[in-house]
Amino acid sequence: MPPSQREICVAIVDDHDAIRFAFKGACEEYGLRFCGSAATVSDLIDKREVLGCDVVVLDLSLADGSIITDNVKALLAAQTQVLVFSIADKRHQVAAALKAGAAALVRKSQSMDELVSAIKQVASGRFGVTSMYLTHADDIQIKMAQGAKPGEGGQLPPNKVYPWIAKTRHSTPGVGLISPPPHHDIYSIEDLKQLIFDVKRANRAARVHVKLVSQVGIGTVAAGVAKAKADVILVSGHDGGTGASPLNSLKHAGTPWELGLAEAQQTLLLNGLRDRVSVQVDGQMKTGRDVVIAALLGAEEFGFATAPLVVEGCILMRVCHLDTCPVGVATQNPTLRSRFTGQADHVVNFFEFLAQEVREYLAALGFKSLDEAIGHSELIDVNRAIQHWKADGLDLSPILATPAIPAGASRRRITVQDHELEKHFDHKLIALAAEALENSKPVTIELPITNVDQAVGTMLGNELTKRFAADGLPDATINIKLKGSAGQSFGAFVPKGIKLSLEGDSNDYVGKGLSGGSIVIRPDRASVFAAEKNIIAGNVIGYGATSGSMFLRGIVGERFLVRNSGVTAVAEGCGDHALEYMTGGIAVILGPTGRNLGAGMSGGVAYVYKLRADHVNHEALAAGELHLNELNDKDSEQLKSLLQRHVEETGSALANSMLENFATEVNHFTCVLPRDYANVLAIRAKASKNGIDPDSETVWQEILEVTNG
């Protein structure tokens, strides 16, 4: 019987009696069946307690001196899964255990609330989209359509950004989060293809979804998305959505999923693209009948959100945006959370009933499986529906039509997209960085690069994150020196431990989602032009970057550091719309900027040389949300050290001359600081100084008062 239908059986191998004893008690408390325990793996096997076990929890280093890989292999041979449990950070042993086949690692130092979610979303705000986030996912969904959210991009009002939320989102407590309406790195289908490419290299095992809203013309979009190598296309209907939406978004965005799904299915079939993508559908799906109709119209996967939430206690109060959810569902407020009564097994029950209903419909239709039903829209009988006087005269046959397709063509996915992963530049890097990845030893790699080499460093970063999780490796452990022109998305999602130094120039999306790595770009040493007067990198540098550093000796394009959540970056000039929706990090701009700087900037700080006030976003300045200050002593110190690093990394002539005259030059810098961010930081700093926990309730109340949350 599969584990879902019976108690899960677990055993433990640990040399401490107290831990074995505590583990047994924990099993009882959590409803697991305790199979046995031993101080060594061979004991467990000899006692035959390992038989029938689903999981054995194995301490990384045992007193008998056995080697971890041998232990893991022995347990695997006994047909059980292994969960490695370790107090120490013995990286190479952990890596070895995982490579030998252990299914998971639990560090004794890990906090209880680091959860694993299988399906992750990449929305326009890119909040929290780091290498860790992407690496630990089975499905990654790029959300193109976002009609049913407050604000036209998403918005989390300041009173809902609790300290633990801010930590997950890499932002500041008490400061509201705004997502820009479009993805700032997607302005065409080719850009979407680029993002799919980048995300796929950040996690080759995950399926990449693209979420589209059901609308007239979705067929063309779906075909384009399929050509752009998405693995799953999600058609999202106009129903459902969060209660926090404004009514006009709720009621007037999108069309019913049936229409969008039918159009997408027909277009994909017509273009011979249907067999390599999965089509998913959602939008207030509630019953087995919905599932079957969706399947007949061509969907293979079905998304449910409102219905399971109602199972967990949601009563459709529609006050989600006010943070007063009385049943504790749409809130993080601790008082309200204590009123939450949802239970996981209720949700499981709901889906079991749903599945039962689906089976009944399939049987009535004469199908033995859901797969057989997919795409057979000819089985939908609409006569009774259109007999109603209101529907009289409606011809629904275009919705139910199947286009002429060659015999044997599949109406559903039967193969996979060819992502051409094997052609990626990073395979070379991964091979050359073996010593670092396996043994944490520093390596230096030198290679040429051309502009067809896209997302360089991303796949390597994924390998690093798989082994070393959020902590990564010490800075520049993998020191990569490249010469030439880099393609798009240079250094995307690169984690801490990788340094990419490029001599030459690069294209758009440098440092997209940077997750702790460092990027340095400088013109070729033989070049004769003035670096600070020429373009070194393209548009949308550092989009959604969360940590790390970038030193760019030259001018960059538009939307520099849009949605920056914590990266430190130096550039010598930039285009329009720099620092848009920034929530954290430090930006240093040593030359002229374009217009509309700092639109929607709600966190972080920027030091801009000779900033023109009329280049700053007018609304933010007028509303007092952005302050333009002189640099104080702390700011000056920070600027100076950044300039020094910029010189060290890139040999910047501009920065060098600024340092030589620092006392005068510092007066030409303006500090761009968001007001709410400054206040929140001040409150938290004061609390820490007085020995009060900045995440505590009293400090939170102070923060809310100041930001009017």
Next chain:
Amino acid sequence: MADPRGFLKTTERETANRRPVSVRIMDWKEVYEKRDGAVVKTQAGRCMDCGVPFCHHGCPLGNLIPEWNDLTWRGEGMNAIERLHATNNFPEFTGRLCPAPCESSCVLGINQPAVTIKEIEVSIIDEAFDKDWVKPHAPERLTGKTVAVVGSGPAGLAAAQQLTRAGHTVAVFERDEKIGGLLRYGIPDFKMEKHHIDRRLAQMEAEGTRFRAGVNIGSDITWEDLRSRYDAVLVATGATKPRDLNIPGRELNGVHFAMDYLVPANQVVAGVSVENQILADGKNVVILGGGDTGADCLGTATRQGAISVTTLAIGKQPPAERPGSQPWPTMPTLFEVASAHEEFGERSYLASTVEFVGENGQVTGVKVAETEFVNGKRLPKAGTETIIPADLVLLALGFTGVEGDEISSQSSVALDERGNVARSADWSTNADGVFVAGDAGRGQSLIVWAIAEGRAAAASIDEYLEGSTELPRPVKPNDRPISI
């Protein structure tokens, strides 16, 4: 909505205080003290103005509860009473007598004490009457059609007011000497003083409704005669046939149906003289039946000076809190402490009465056994009998249907298998132009259902007479409260 966080700031219910027991049992006036407007306002702030207001559904009238809660919070009494009157003809009755299914389905009640909706309702209407905001709404034009409403309880009165306002000429017939039906004579003053009825009747008379008290349809005028004289007839005579308990000793003196005791008691309080009134003073009283009628008998017996009152209920004591079998938003059966229970008397559960014991034709005691459940039936357990002394026994065992057979013999109106007047989806009986609303068609039920049925039946009658109607239809004849 005024204050989204109101429910987090004010976490406890506060209702009007009841006067001290020792003081209130000396008179027949309402047990509640005057309400504090500031408290009501704060309590109204607890309403969360839900996106899906379950209170609307819990209330058969479909009262727009979050709206008048908000208006109360804002101190806009005139708008509040307009909102309230839009769905409820008689908030002064329901605000005192309704068991509040709205509060049982209040969303806040899922995990916190429910909003005090009933208190807010009664304070709105009391303020409106005090400040003379309740005006008659006579129709601008008359239709020239006539309707006879038989029975002046809440169902009949609601229908009468709706039909009068729609322009018809309505005459309400009542066999008792005064208008009000159960409201006036079934319910004791300490639950609702009768001047509230008189005030409302004054408004109805000013609107043009005619009242004919002391006329018993079926004997003074036959049903067919009535039908021939009026363009439509509404049967709203209630479910007055009491449930009997035919056990040995039933014929002894001193064993009475509850209404035979209550009605005269209320008449006397109203100043009407009654011959041979059944009195409880100086007696040991036993009441069979633990419902509202039983509680009314208890309060009345207490005030009449009974030396003991024991209430016997055949079933288990209901739980104090909502049980899992009656989840939100259903209306649970809970152990209630009504005002009468606070004053005097004992309550016994699982008590099956097996015999009335007497001497010389007068009851002296009640023999009671423990109830046991056998195959789902409640049966007395042999060998557990005890005798409770009783000089007066009141049977408050519920009502089983319409009394008498005049209506079925004098017209083609038929009864259904439960003993209620049979009706179809538009409230009509099988006699053309004869409709039924309230307990007469539904069986014994709540005041709020009666008013809702009266309003809905009025809409059907209006449509019958005019071809179409604009009157609201809050319920359908086969609507039932939500249950598992």
